[in-house]
Amino acid sequence: MGITSKPVVFALLATVVILIGTTVTVFIPLFMPSTQPVSAYIQPYTAVEQEGRDIYMREGCNNCHTQTVRPLRTEVMRYGEYSKPEEFAYDRPFLWGSRRTGPDLNRVGGKYPDSWHYTHFRSPQAMFEKSNMPPYAWLANNRLDTANSFKKTSVLGYGYSENEVQQQIDQYRSTVTNDNYPSKVSRDKATPPELQKELTEMDALVAYIQKLGRDVKNMEANK
Numbered sequence: 001m002g003i004t005s006k007p008v009v010f011a012l013l014a015t016v017v018i019l020i021g022t023t024v025t026v027f028i029p030l031f032m033p034s035t036q037p038v039s040a041y042i043q044p045y046t047a048v049e050q051e052g053r054d055i056y057m058r059e060g061c062n063n064c065h066t067q068t069v070r071p072l073r074t075e076v077m078r079y080g081e082y083s084k085p086e087e088f089a090y091d092r093p094f095l096w097g098s099r100r101t102g103p104d105l106n107r108v109g110g111k112y113p114d115s116w117h118y119t120h121f122r123s124p125q126a127m128f129e130k131s132n133m134p135p136y137a138w139l140a141n142n143r144l145d146t147a148n149s150f151k152k153t154s155v156l157g158y159g160y161s162e163n164e165v166q167q168q169i170d171q172y173r174s175t176v177t178n179d180n181y182p183s184k185v186s187r188d189k190a191t192p193p194e195l196q197k198e199l200t201e202m203d204a205l206v207a208y209i210q211k212l213g214r215d216v217k218n219m220e221a222n223k
Contacts, residue, residue, distance in 0.1 A: 039086040041219035044158035045211060047149040047165040048172045048199070052208025054152075055201050057095070059136065064101035067094075067212065080107035080213065087216050092156055102133060107213035114176075115186035117206045122190045139202040140190040146199070172207060173199045 003010050045053060056062065069075050071082040083106055088094055112120075119126055122140070124133035150165040160168070176187060177197050187203075188196055 038089055039084075039215075039219055041222070042086055042089055042215045044090045044153070044156075044160075046168045046172070046207070047146065047153055047160070048144075048169060048204050048207045049211045050152055050156070050158075050208075051144060051146065051149060051201075052204035052206070052211075055139070055205050056208055062095045062097050064099065064133070066097035066100050066104045067106045068096040069104055069106050075104075079104050081216060081220055084216060084219075087213075090156070090158065105209065105212055107217075109210045109212040109214035110217065113183055114206055114210065115183035117209055118183060118186040118190045118202065121202055121205065136202070136205075137190060139205060140195070140200045141192055142201040143195060144199040144201055144204050169199070172203070176203050 003013070068083045069079045069081070076082055116127070118140075121135070122137040123135050124131040125135075146169050149169065150160070150162045153160045153165055175181060176183075176199070178184075181187065190202060191200055
């Protein structure tokens with residue numbers, strides 16, 4: 001009698017073979033350097049950018065926007081350079097997505113000035129009349145909570161000291177509240193007077209959006 005006439009034994013052996021194959025082809029490659037490419041151009045999110053990323057996820061922005069440009073001519077023409085594995089080294093979780101109710105955002109960083117984003121978040125229809133994106137003006141009414149910023153960057157392994165995290169927060173606050181800030185007019189329109197000298201959730205979201213794809217653009221420019 002062959003093994004095929006013993007269903008229980010056959011099922012057990014088949015399971016063992018499948019598990020071995022899965023381990024060899026899936027799990028072992030996960031820990032190989034070739035499947036975890038890195039680049040000196042790809043930098044961890046700053047504390048403020050990470051706070052913005054958390055807000056982005058909290059508000060479900062990833063339900064309507066993907067963050068991956070496929071290597072197809074039409075996508076590259078519309079969105080820019082196709083996505084590289086190394087640029088997601090600090091993304092936990094990944095926000096690749098599969099639904100594009102809105103455009104892909106993987107290359108949006110630097111495409112528009114901060115002023116564009118403040119106006120867009122305040123009223124998407126002010127930028128695109130037929131946009132079905134809801135307004136997020138209320139984010140400018142919320143002071144940014146940075147109490148856990150250092151803990152977040154530590155858990156995520158960004159390598160910042162507590163002092164560096166505080167410097168990042170103070171520096172970004174100084175930038176957006178400066179009278180010479182290029183996007184001051186748009187920011188002031190979106191931000192209540194009592195919060196114009198503070199960091200808001202909208203400030204953090206703008207910082208995160210402006211980070212997307214920026215490092216890869218630098219990497220491609222220096223090739």
